[in-house]
Amino acid sequence: MSKVGSSLYSRLHGIFKESSIATVKPTKPRKQTKSSKFPSKLKESSASSVALGDGSNSSNDAKESKATKLTRKVENFKKSCESESFRQIHGLYSAFIRRLREAKKFSTIDEVLQYQKKFEDIKSEDFVIRMMLLYGYSGMAEHAHKLFDEMPELNCERTIKSFNALLSSYVNSRKLDEAMKAFKELPEKLGITPDLVTYNTMVKALCRKGSMDDILSIFEELEKNGFEPDLITFNTLLEEFYRRDLFVEGDRIWDLMKSKDLAPNIRSYNSRVRGLTRNKKITDAVNLIDAMKTEGISPDVHTYNAFITAYRIDNNLEEAVKWYNEMKENGLTPDTVTYCLLIPLFCKKGDLDKAVEISEEAIKHKVLSRPNMYKPVVERLLGEGKIDEARQLVKNGKLQSYFRYLPNLSSGKKKTPSSPVSSPVLSDD
Template sequence: RSHSSKRTKAPKPSHSHFYLHEAMSKVGSSLYTRLHGIFKASPIATVKPTKPKSQIKSKKFVNKAKESSASTASGGDGVESSNVAKKTKSTDLTKKVEKFKRSCESESFRQVHGLYSAFIRRLREAKKFSVIDEVLQHQKKYEDIKSENFVIRMMLLYGYSGMAEHAHKLFDEMPELNCERTIKSFNALLSAYVNSRKVEEAMKVFKELPETLGMTPDIVTYNTMIKALCRKGSMEDILSILEEIEKNGIEPDMITFNTLLEEFYRRDLFAEGDRIWDLMKSKNLAPNIRSYNSRVRGLTRKKKFTDGINLMDVMKTEGISPDVHTYNAFITGYRGDENLEEALKWYNEMKEKGLIPDAVTYCLLIPLVCKKGDLDRAVEISEEAIKRKVLSRPNMFKPVIERLTSEGKIRKAKQLKKDGKLQSYNRYLPDVSTGKKKISSSPAASSPVEADDEESA
């Protein structure tokens, strides 16, 4: 590895080193015994539930009354101008919504999920929830509404928009719409609640509806609930779900185990994660790239970079090649230390290996490069992302645009902003105004990017 020569590489451990820890804590041993019992039909030990970390209440936003007063004091012209701008944005939005509805008249258009997802995402970012409902309700006029898969798409879009109750209402309406309702649409309803971060409601639906509707939960149902409970941080509930899986004679699959691995390694429970790993292998399920990436992320979060490098060597002996998410894990770790040199080494090695950086890669690097004051490099990386046609995230290029603006390089900033928009979801549909303020001349933000798991995971 081009940049490993500068490190003192640890002796290559035995293959089993990564999967077993010699010392077992009482809690870890008990947890393993219980998990082992679930999947091996042996007596189950009692383990105390792991208490989730205390939730830290977010600070309320500062009241903007002063700003409003200042705006009013500046004169009626400012207020009038503001009202005109709002009216213009509202008119533009209405036109875009109507254009989307007209596009929906085409059967081929309705078959492309990405078009719906892109438009709804823009509306969600703009917090236009009533418009989201309007657009999705409009779909009921088409024959596609009799297709369970089409309705599932709508339910998932509601879920991604934090509108699980709307998804539930649609689920209840399916018989009236002459649409078959199976465990697939029930699983979509669960996902809508989980993606809306409404875990308690998901639990209630999971416990009550299947019996009422005469449906039998499948492994997708249980995997969805495990994902929900991992977010909740309730180890006892997770174990209860696993017991129910075994009790009902359902075999856990790779998604089951990978979800558990991601959770255990994320919470720094390496001993327990490695035991889950062994249980997975005992089921004749070979760890895949997602399994390894979960462990790599766990190691790099703890700054155990040498162990992460060694694990990559193990992956290769198993015939599994590191992917962009593997490299992003190292970039994330070094970004946390503001170690630009190492982050760039992993970024360059990724490209040398023929891997294409994704939106997460650029969202990690661009703010760090800007913060370190290397504006030319930040522009270069941004232009590379645009050239590679990487689907940009909201504000992905904001740090470098702000830095260019603050240094008076307005023309370059405008060009980058224009090119960046072409790489956004506008490649599918016109932009939907979010009503955000114009670019400021303040220094680039340094807050970390929240990358999704295997986007990140």
């Protein structure tokens, strides 16, 4: 690699050479904990169901019913796609594909996205880019690449924008070697000139891969082609260094960013806050928030989640609730991460009433649920014999996957509540 005087490459080289892969502190793997068994009453209910003839046939019927419901929802979604205004609502596509991804229905994802080729929108590069990114978020980058290759046949212009979407698809699918291969081979082959978005995407890919030498190579090429790194570039580096607990190197990147007259934003600060709270440097993290406020930057939900996460790991309910309350006092709405941290912690500490309260709060705010997000509170309600309360919580949230946990104690059979109003978007798990 050639030297570039006092360039950004040279300055970064001085930082990166002290942070070789061999010395990078690996991210600690999360402990895998076995799911706790459901209450004995639930087991007895299941046994009663078998005794009453509600056994394997019932299970097969349930599977068939689930498949039928999925087919109907897919057909409803495809029918909705016939509307031009519906096709312009990105969120509906993202929500539907996400549900399919969580259910591991990858062939159905391909079916739904292939269906979009029948519309005139497919001639729009922006529309194709949306399809490619949905493939990428689903771990189906090869399908995104296939669609990229088909763009000329679809009478759709192929520019640096769709090439960048292809790279993002590989990165989001965590297929980093494939992203590097496409970056090295396709621009010259297709006559496409990389832009700053291209380089930022590759910096993100190489940070995930952990290759400092390759990151330096990207920066050297970036400079040779006349580009200057922007705030996105530096924020990507900051997130990587602080995530790996390389504070000295991260702080040098911070100083380098400011030397280029790039002011840190909330994402910059959050990367630093997460690194500090993860290492139990709470006082330093609080001081950083104070410094952030003096620069006119207010903490967001991710800032508070960093503190809640730290105290959740320590099972410190009092401090976790303190930051949760401060978040709300500052007019912020907790997100999925907040509730996924707090609901099981309240249950673990035996405060079932509060667990129910914040579960209902999450439902009221229409917070996107995650698999098993409400499982701890449903389990605990059933364990204490509060079947009606559990059923009401599941019903209020239209939490389809939790219906199976609710026995009808009078007959020993599971009660199947009426389904919520049908929607082209799959219901929450």
